Amino acid sequence: MKTLPLASETLLRIAKKYPTPFYLYDENAIRQNARRLQAAFAWNRGYREFFSVKCNPNPALLSIFKEEGCGVDCASETELLLARACGFSGDDIMFTSNNTTAAEFRLARELDAIINLDDxxxxxxxxxxxxxxERISCRYNPGIEIRYQNQCIIDFAGSKFGATKEQISAAFRSLPSQGIKTFGIHAQFGCHRREADYFGSAIRCLFSFAIELFQSSGIKVSFINFAGGLGIPYRPGEDAADIAAVSAAIQAAYDEIIVPSxxxxLALFSELGLYMTGPYGYFVSSVLHIKETDKQFAGLDASTNAFLSPLRYNDYHHISxxxxxxxxxxxxxxxTGALCENRDRFAVDRELPTLVTGDILVFHDAGAYGYSHSTTFNGKLRPAELLLTAEGSVKTIRRAETPQDYFATLSFDGR
Structure with a gap:
């Protein structure tokens, strides 16, 4: 069974004080995880984690990562503005966008962010x-297929992201004459994989590409960003990634390929958004109705607009x-929720204790791509976000939306 960061009695008291639904994040667990990651990669003097803002764009969490020495990875003008508001600038920011606007590039340059070109x-x-x-990074598309649990997770051959090896090589050759002094390569190889050996093998491709680039052009890559994709165990009994073993596999490849060159x-960067916050967030909702037809339904006071992951991102989240x-x-x-959509189901045929109206359900592993994927479909509003602080108190870090928020951008008299 998966465990909760609080005693059941404490969580039930919180649910009485803060109306459900809400997200709850465990600050202490997030900080400890960030420290384990940095300790694992201490062998690489330039190593840095750039937390992916897109997976959980709450300033309270971004500030935690800033205090823990992490940077942020941004993908839009708004995320750049959020990063700036949280005190990030310069080398603290990796700007990894695609189909980028002029305004986004201008703000990235104003912040002196590390620009990671998709094209x-x-x-x-x-x-x-x-x-x-003076520094530029390029996103590399290796043209391969990544499979996990007998499914194709990423088909780079058909992906809209990244440039080919030939395109990056040609671009890098032309850049020193234009004042570029520092070069980087970025690629995502993980996508839910957790095996240490897999990451060791995957990063060899990046290391080999960097060697080829130097041999053919004289360009010395200063950093490699092996990006995100380190998975988490959603189901009870699954093993979590051993970050020390993952790092050791990457170090072995580094020692073999880079050290003699x-x-x-060479500095290593990562963007492990899901790994950084996924296991340390919880979506909390209450049973509103029990319905029996050909099946037995537990209808919650939340709908999947507020927590889309069980519907489109990961089909299983453990429930306490x-x-x-x-x-x-x-x-x-x-x-189920209350959307006018039959797919509005958090779980199907899930075995649970007998439920009654008022019971609290806690969905585990909701700390990444939960709130950030939420919508206001059907006029259902987004929930609050709470932080379980390192001292053990609970505070609101985002209030629940109101109908006034829903109407705020509309040009009409809504009295």
Missing amino acids: TGHLDFLQRVASLP ALHP VPGKEAQPFNQRYDI
Whole structure:
């Protein structure tokens, strides 16, 4: 069974004080995880984690990562503005966008962010609308297929992201004459994978590419960003990634390929958004109705607009029922919301204790791509976000939306 960061009695008291639904994040666990990651990669003097803002764009969490020495990875003008508001600038920010606007490039240059180009063809556009920086990174598309649990997770051959090896090589050769002094390569290889050996093998491709680039052009890559994709165990009994073993596998590849080359020392970066916050967030909702037809339904006071992950991102999130841990899990429910959409189900045929109106359900592993994927479909509003602080108190870090928020951008008299 998965455990909660609070005693059931405490969580039930919180649910009485703060109306459900809400997200709850465990500050202490997030900080400890960030420290474990940095300790694992301490062998690489330039290592830095750039937390992916898109997976959880709450300033309270971004500030935690800033205090822990992490940077942020941004993908839009708004995320850049959020990063600036939280005190990030310069080397603290990796700007990894695609189909980028002039305004986004201009703000990235204003913040002196590390610009990570999705398309080498954007160099002329960047120079025209903002100017070229002294450091540039390019997103590499390796053209391979990543599979996990017998499914294709990423087919790079058909992906809209990144540039080919030939395109990056050609672009890098032309850049020193334009004042570029620092070069980086970025690629995502993980996408839910957790095996250490896999990451060791995957990063060899990046290391080999960096060597090829130096041998053919004389360009020395200063950093490699192996990006995100380190998975988490959603189901009870699954093993979490061993970050020390992942790092050791990457170090072995580094020692074999980079250390003997002219590229050593080479800084390594990561963007492990899901790994950083996923296991340390919880979505909390209350049972509103029990319905019985051909199936048994537990209707919640939340809908999947507020927590889309079970519908489109990951089909299983473990559910705890505080106060009923000792009861037999002998009832089967579809856990649903109130959307005018039959797919509005958090779980299907899930075995749980007997539920009644007012029971609290806690969905585990909701700390990444939860709130950030939420919508206001059907006029259902987004929930609050709470932080379980390192001292053990609970505070609101985002209030729940109101109908006034929903109407705020509309031009009409809504009295």
